[in-house]
Amino acid sequence: MYTSEDRKLALQLLNHSVELKKGENIMLQLVGLNGIGLIRALTEEVRNKGAHPFIKIEDPEINRLLLEKGDDHFWENQTETDQLPLMKQMDAFIGIRAAENIYENSEVPKESNRAYSQKFLNPVHFEERVNHTNWAVLRYPSAAFAMNAKMPTEKFREFYYKACLFDYNKLEQAMKPLEELLRKTDLIELKGEGTDISFSVKGQNWIPCFGKRNIPDGELFSSPIIDSINGHITYAPSVYQGKPFEFVKLEVENGVVTDFDSSNNSALEEILDTDEGAKRFGEFSFGLNPIISEPMYDILFDEKIYGSNHLTLGNDYEIAPNGNESNIHWDLVCIGADVYLDGELIRKGRQFVKDELKGLNPESLV
Structure with missing residues (x-):
């Protein structure tokens, strides 16, 4: 279901990073299916604490399509109808970036990036999430990630958990x-x-x-x-x-x-x-x-x-x-x-x- 390393990381995130307490709401966001084991570990440990997980699992290619085709009106609607009202109810947030291709959004037009940043990213994340929740964000190891680090896959996994679970x-x-x-x-x-x-x-x-x-x-x-x-x-x-x-x-x-x-x-x-x-x-x-x-x-x-x-x-x-x-x-x-x-x-x-x-x-x- 998930590895022992993912359970250790989940416990560190919940206990040390966001200090989750019983009865609190936490959004668990996963971008890319590669990190599904960590989300499973987090979900189980959130419920063990008596807290309430809100799960968002996103596909990087769908996100790219939304970026490419989004405009001011689209992102304002996403913000006001769904994302901002939900984020305002969160006490904590953990975001896991598990996309395999770091260049997925390399051809998104400038104006599309501006609309997303101005109408969605800033109000939902920089203004609400950063300032009003206990939050943590992280990447998740993969073969593609290891390639960028110029390491063998297993050596990179060891390095990743060593860096993340540091004292x-x-x-x-x-x-x-x-x-x-x-x-x-x-x-x-x-x-x-x-x-x-x-x-x-x-x-x-x-x-x-x-x-x-x-x-x-x-x-x-x-x-x-x-x-x-x-x-x-x-x-x-x-x-x-x-x-x-x-x-x-x-x-x-x-x-x-x-x-x-x-x-x-x-x-x-x-x-x-x-x-x-x-x-x-x-x-x-x-x-x-x-x-x-x-x-x-x-x-x-x-x-x-x-x-x-x-x-x-x-x-x-x-x-x-x-x-x-x-x-x-x-x-x-x-x-x-x-x-x-x-x-x-x-x-x-x-x-x-x-x-x-x-x-x-x-x-x-x-």
């Missing part, structure tokens, strides 16, 4: 000195190959992430002062809206992207032209999961790579705002840049060098 309580404690330091920081600088960029985070809120929302987890995020960002930055491979990028380079002046280069410039230009906020930044984060070392074209993993940072194009988060509003939120990852806080080197490449932060290095956590 997040230990990571929570190790993050505290960095969080305290960042709350007192004004200027952050990233310097490395193809990267020399600086920005202010003075007075900004910092959010430690240790298995409560994204699985696998391991990041500490905030947002930069919106007009303080200057310099250039080079990012690792990424996939956004089903479109692959082997690299992305951005030139930034006073918080606005002024020039760019990538392996797919026509797609990048289209994304940057989504709206005014798409050329600005809404998040900055440290990746801190000691199990995840290389990009695998999946942002839920890639943004947690140890020794990485992501400086995110698009919308901010209400919990750590900087005033940027956009229909996109693209977590682009920069790996291995030296990090300076108010002129002091705290991370050399991928290793923290400041004594109180060395507990975040992989050899201290694993």
Whole structure:
């Protein structure tokens, strides 16, 4: 019916991530049938707790058809008739992304993506689900996922559960000195190959992430002062809206992207032209999961790579705002840049060098 690993993951999601209680409503969403075992485990454990599961199982190809043929009126109707009223009744949400083909939506037109984001994704998920439920989202392992990670299928499965079932309580404690330091920081600088960029985070809120929302987890995020960002930055491979990028380079002046280069410039230009906020930044984060070392074209993993940072194009988060509003939120990852806080080197490449932060290095956590 389901594996022992899926039962362990289900229990961690329910007990640690969303802290589900008796009598609460929880939406369990599965996109792609590959993760059906985990949904079965979750459903059983939800009922064992005396809570109420609401199951949504979606086919990625049908979702693509809806994206391609949807418009403002279609997504407004989906939101107002079904999705938003239901989400407002949820205390918790777990979303499992189990599609086999990460490029399924690569040919969806720009206007269709805009309509979906503006009329459905933002009101249902970013505004209601993110702000008013205990939620967690994750991918599910598959042979296709293993291919993107350049691993044998079984080795990838082992890696997946190791990364997801990591001791997040230990990571929570190790993050505290960095969080305290960042709350007192004004200027952050990233310097490395193809990267020399600086920005202010003075007075900004910092959010430690240790298995409560994204699985696998391991990041500490905030947002930069919106007009303080200057310099250039080079990012690792990424996939956004089903479109692959082997690299992305951005030139930034006073918080606005002024020039760019990538392996797919026509797609990048289209994304940057989504709206005014798409050329600005809404998040900055440290990746801190000691199990995840290389990009695998999946942002839920890639943004947690140890020794990485992501400086995110698009919308901010209400919990750590900087005033940027956009229909996109693209977590682009920069790996291995030296990090300076108010002129002091705290991370050399991928290793923290400041004594109180060395507990975040992989050899201290694993």
